[in-house]
Amino acid sequence: MTSVRAIRHPTSAAPSAPAVVVGGDGHQRSLAGALEIATLVTAEEALTKWSRPGTSRTLDVAGVDSLDTPGALFLCGLRDQGVKLTGVKPEHKVLLELICGLDLKPLPKVEAVARWRQLVIQLGKGAHDARHEALDIITFLGRAASWTVNSLLHPACLRPAAISRHIAETGIHALPIIGLMAVMIAVVIGYQGVAQLRPFGGEDFTINLVAVSVLREMGVLITAIMVAGRSGSAFTAEIGVMKTREEVDALQVMGIEPMQVLVVPRVIALVITLPLLTFFADIMGLIGGAAISQFLLDVSPMQYLTRLPYVVDGSDLFVGLFKAPIFAFFIAVTGCMHGLRVSGSAESVGRETTRAVVKSIFLVLVLDAFFSILFEKLGV
Amino acid sequence: MTARTKAHAEPILSARGIVNRFGKQVVHDKLSLDIMRGEVIGIAGGSGSGKSVLLKTLVGLHLPNAGEVLLNGKPVQAISATEKAALIGVLFQQGALFSSLSVAQNIMLPMREHTALATGEQEQIAAMKLALAGLPADSGVKFPAALSGGMVKRAAFARALALDPKILFLDEPTSDLDPIAASGIDALIRQLNESLGITVVIVTHDLTTLFTVCGRIAVLVDRKVTVDTADKLLQSDHPWIHEFFHGPRAEGAMKARKRNHGN
Numbered sequence: 001m002t003s004v005r006a007i008r009h010p011t012s013a014a015p016s017a018p019a020v021v022v023g024g025d026g027h028q029r030s031l032a033g034a035l036e037i038a039t040l041v042t043a044e045e046a047l048t049k050w051s052r053p054g055t056s057r058t059l060d061v062a063g064v065d066s067l068d069t070p071g072a073l074f075l076c077g078l079r080d081q082g083v084k085l086t087g088v089k090p091e092h093k094v095l096l097e098l099i100c101g102l103d104l105k106p107l108p109k110v111e112a113v114a115r116w117r118q119l120v121i122q123l124g125k126g127a128h129d130a131r132h133e134a135l136d137i138i139t140f141l142g143r144a145a146s147w148t149v150n151s152l153l154h155p156a157c158l159r160p161a162a163i164s165r166h167i168a169e170t171g172i173h174a175l176p177i178i179g180l181m182a183v184m185i186a187v188v189i190g191y192q193g194v195a196q197l198r199p200f201g202g203e204d205f206t207i208n209l210v211a212v213s214v215l216r217e218m219g220v221l222i223t224a225i226m227v228a229g230r231s232g233s234a235f236t237a238e239i240g241v242m243k244t245r246e247e248v249d250a251l252q253v254m255g256i257e258p259m260q261v262l263v264v265p266r267v268i269a270l271v272i273t274l275p276l277l278t279f280f281a282d283i284m285g286l287i288g289g290a291a292i293s294q295f296l297l298d299v300s301p302m303q304y305l306t307r308l309p310y311v312v313d314g315s316d317l318f319v320g321l322f323k324a325p326i327f328a329f330f331i332a333v334t335g336c337m338h339g340l341r342v343s344g345s346a347e348s349v350g351r352e353t354t355r356a357v358v359k360s361i362f363l364v365l366v367l368d369a370f371f372s373i374l375f376e377k378l379g380v
Numbered sequence: 381m382t383a384r385t386k387a388h389a390e391p392i393l394s395a396r397g398i399v400n401r402f403g404k405q406v407v408h409d410k411l412s413l414d415i416m417r418g419e420v421i422g423i424a425g426g427s428g429s430g431k432s433v434l435l436k437t438l439v440g441l442h443l444p445n446a447g448e449v450l451l452n453g454k455p456v457q458a459i460s461a462t463e464k465a466a467l468i469g470v471l472f473q474q475g476a477l478f479s480s481l482s483v484a485q486n487i488m489l490p491m492r493e494h495t496a497l498a499t500g501e502q503e504q505i506a507a508m509k510l511a512l513a514g515l516p517a518d519s520g521v522k523f524p525a526a527l528s529g530g531m532v533k534r535a536a537f538a539r540a541l542a543l544d545p546k547i548l549f550l551d552e553p554t555s556d557l558d559p560i561a562a563s564g565i566d567a568l569i570r571q572l573n574e575s576l577g578i579t580v581v582i583v584t585h586d587l588t589t590l591f592t593v594c595g596r597i598a599v600l601v602d603r604k605v606t607v608d609t610a611d612k613l614l615q616s617d618h619p620w621i622h623e624f625f626h627g628p629r630a631e632g633a634m635k636a637r638k639r640n641h642g643n
Contacts, residue, residue: 345479
């Protein structure tokens with residue numbers, strides 16, 4: 001039992017813990033020991049009720065051997081209530097004079113707003129922000145697009161070193177994780193397909209299901225979501241930290257347009273990378289489909305390969321790859337936009353990064369739904 | 381005279397045989413330094429001479445490659461977190477105020493962690509620390525992003541003083557400040573040392589601060605420290621120390637020193 005108690009109160013076991021002793025009674029009381037931040041609570045409990053204003057009381061502090069600023073503040077409070085302090089040591093007198101001489105005002109209270117009003121305010125703010133947000137993103141998309149096209153028309157302005165660095169970071173380093181995810185998603189779809197189609201005796205169509213859904217939707221979607229989480233957030237954080245360290249301002253002062261050096265290389269790099277990554281994800285997804293066919297349907301990889309051309313055609317691959325650069329543009333622009341929106345604090349970098357990821361994934365899904373409808377109407 | 385000259389003879393903090401290496405570069409080579417109770421000591425040195433590393437070593441944030449730091453006679457690594465918080469206060473160069481907390485909450489954070497005081501009490505004490513650091517009470521509810529450079533330093537000062545530490549470490553307390561704000565900080569350091577008896581360790585290049593506030597100066601040269609009073613260091617024949625204290629920028633600081641000692 002004792003050992004448990006010792007663990008619970010590790011500080012109480014300290015041998016030389018400072019203590020304050022309150023003595024005397026009636027109008028005359030005394031303090032001795034250490035009147036410090038750690039012992040203040042004890043002194044306060046004993047003396048706060050005792051020191052009613054308007055009565056003459058004396059407190060002898062000759063026994064106090066150490067006094068810190070909170071202790072001095074407490075004594076000043078007592079003195080303001082009419083308590084006479086006697087026996088103040090000379091070394092404590094300086095401190096007491098300093099603290100009592102301070103022009104102390106209580107911290108201003110932060111005004112509390114009623115709950116229902118807060119709700120109304122937040123609603124209004126939300127609507128206002130949403131409108132601004134939409135305008136902002138449209139403006140920024142336009143600016144980014146015009147700068148990108150402008151750079152492509154004047155290739156001398158392009159920064160090949162920056163572009164290739166971003167291609168390596170967003171593309172090559174993402175290969176293992178995207179490959180793994182594509183295989184996994186093919187396996188998941190394959191299992192569901194076999195389970196749902198077997199009662200109808202159509203489990204062989206699982207091959208069609210996996211191949212078509214990977215090529216048309218899953219390959220590009222998984223890749224875009226992964227890239228938004230991996231690279232979109234990195235864009236925001238990189239540019240955001242540059243913003244907090246005034247590097248973006250430095251660029252502007254030097255007459256270098258931040259859009260040109262920060263946004264355009266990232267946009268171009270991602271527009272190049274994402275289709276390539278999507279193609280890689282498609283291949284890996286089809287390999288996942290081959291594995292599923294082997295284990296669940298007893299279709300050998302060679303048979304699977306010969307069947308593939310009959311179940312998918314060029315348009316399936318094209319539909320998936322067509323969407324990739326568009327998603328890439330939106331992911332890169334959203335990431336950069338939020339990076340440039342960072343203001344001052346570290347907290348703001350985190351907030352903008354979260355927003356960038358959420359918004360780019362949201363945009364990717366909205367666009368994907370839009371393309372689904374479009375391609376259905378076009379009959380592609 | 382003043383408290384800063386009658387420093388007690390016993391060291392509150394002593395560094396023994398400190399060696400700090402980064403790769404092949406040796407920053408400190410068997411450096412030893414004693415800091416006496418109640419004194420104001422300045423640590424000076426050129427850029428890259430390892431002032432900040434020394435400060436980090438002294439407060440236990442950086443583990444040296446060899447040697448030890450004794451705080452109140454105990455190795456600094458062996459002191460518990462609560463005890464250390466009550467002993468050491470640090471003013472970081474950029475203030476290091478937590479940007480998600482208001483200034484008053486920044487000051488109250490160590491009190492909330494390490495004492496049993498009620499929130500009302502903590503607020504009172506925070507208001508007192510703000511006034512002590514020379515800030516108006518209404519700056520307590522502001523967030524660090526809304527403060528000017530001088531106010532950030534003062535707010536960081538107030539937070540460093542939150543638990544009434546025995547030693548206050550100041551990393552470049554007057555850098556980035558205008559001369560008026562810098563003299564204000566100098567006066568504040570003197571006042572805290574004289575009235576609270578706090579030992580103050582200042583890392584600075586500011587010659588005015590070194591000459592007018594510090595009782596002793598530790599100069600970091602050749603990976604070691606030379607510790608002496610300003611008067612003795614002025615007569616030193618080490619080329620770097622001579623250059624440091626007799627360069628063109630030292631003249632104004634010398635005048636300030638004479639003025640300060642005159643009254």
